[in-house]
Amino acid sequence: MRSERTSHGLIVRAPAKVNLFLEVMGKRPDGYHDLNTLMVAVSLFDTLEFKEDSDSTIRLDLVPATEEPGDEDRPLLSPGPENLVWRAADLLRRHVGLSDGCRIRLTKRIPLAAGLAGGSSDAAATLLGLNRLWRLDLGTSELMTLAAELGSDVAFFLGSESAWCTGRGEIVTPLQPTTPLWLVLVCPPMGLSTARVFQALKTPEQPVDGSGLRQALLDGDIQAIGRGLFNRLQSTAEELCPALAELRRRLAILGGVGQLMSGSGTTWFVLCRNPDEAHRAARNLDQLTRENLVSRVHVVRSCF
Numbered sequence: 001m002r003s004e005r006t007s008h009g010l011i012v013r014a015p016a017k018v019n020l021f022l023e024v025m026g027k028r029p030d031g032y033h034d035l036n037t038l039m040v041a042v043s044l045f046d047t048l049e050f051k052e053d054s055d056s057t058i059r060l061d062l063v064p065a066t067e068e069p070g071d072e073d074r075p076l077l078s079p080g081p082e083n084l085v086w087r088a089a090d091l092l093r094r095h096v097g098l099s100d101g102c103r104i105r106l107t108k109r110i111p112l113a114a115g116l117a118g119g120s121s122d123a124a125a126t127l128l129g130l131n132r133l134w135r136l137d138l139g140t141s142e143l144m145t146l147a148a149e150l151g152s153d154v155a156f157f158l159g160s161e162s163a164w165c166t167g168r169g170e171i172v173t174p175l176q177p178t179t180p181l182w183l184v185l186v187c188p189p190m191g192l193s194t195a196r197v198f199q200a201l202k203t204p205e206q207p208v209d210g211s212g213l214r215q216a217l218l219d220g221d222i223q224a225i226g227r228g229l230f231n232r233l234q235s236t237a238e239e240l241c242p243a244l245a246e247l248r249r250r251l252a253i254l255g256g257v258g259q260l261m262s263g264s265g266t267t268w269f270v271l272c273r274n275p276d277e278a279h280r281a282a283r284n285l286d287q288l289t290r291e292n293l294v295s296r297v298h299v300v301r302s303c304f
């Protein structure tokens with residue numbers, strides 16, 4: 001994630017992520033789960049614009065209205081202290097003992113509660129953007145510590161376009177794949193709360209090993225990546241939201257090298273061999289949109 005100077009302040013583009021692999025290794029005494037997950041940032045972006053302000057208030061403007069047609073079953077986003085952007089700005093300010101305010105304009109394109117970690121990415125963008133706007137000069141490891149306080153996925157977005165993440169997800173080992181991936185993101189009209197999915201989950205006795213998928217990504221072997229796609233949370237999400245099982249069955253005939261639900265859902269992705277295949281698959285989703293199984297479709301590329 002990079003920030004760009006403008007005549008008024010700074011702009012940061014915050015990408016969505018998908019999980020190509022997600023296994024739950026066990027439940028921890030603090031109530032969180034230990035994960036092994038492979039995350040990839042993709043080219044669906046929220047945009048954050050940061051400006052200095054003369055008073056000490058953090059002002060967040062949301063653009064456009066977060067309700068989009070077909071998204072009526074998703075939670076609404078607040079511009080106040082519940083918003084991860086607001087919380088990241090306030091945490092950073094308190095961490096360095098600063099009382100400056102700022103204006104932040106957030107253009108939201110990543111759907112909420114969709115397993116795409118839009119909120120975490122926005123929080124990471126805020127740490128990076130304000131670190132520069134306020135000339136704080138904090139290093140990556142200090143920002144990583146703040147990121148982990150804000151949420152398990154936030155640290156990933158600070159430095160990587162793809163990474164193997166462990167712990168709650170906050171221990172990030174960046175990967176260096178060489179071949180870009182093309183995906184179709186298929187977003188149903190409803191969201192799922194991450195906490196709800198983890199509460200309903202039964203921890204596996206024999207965790208699946210993700211090292212094969214990790215190697216396939218480094219080798220750029222698209223067929224092997226397709227075979228290695230795995231998400232432990234998928235069956236639990238389908239039990240909580242049966243429309244997701246129907247979506248899985250309908251996506252299976254769409255082509256591509258594989259399909260998977262991202263994170264705790266509800267977005268599915270179809271992994272494709274090239275952009276043409278991805279655009280063809282996206283066009284074949286019209287019927288699912290008419291049946292209201294799908295509300296948004298995005299053809300995206302990995303950010304590497």
Ligand code: ATP
Nearest residue numbers: 083084112113114115116117118119120122194263
């Ligand atoms: P994950 O894959 O990390 O579980 P998700 O994609 O399912 O995340 P998000 O959309 O990132 O979920 O956020 C989940 C919840 O966080 C939202 O329902 C919303 O209430 C809250 N939230 C707070 N700030 C934001 C933000 N800036 N963008 C999105 N959600 C936010």
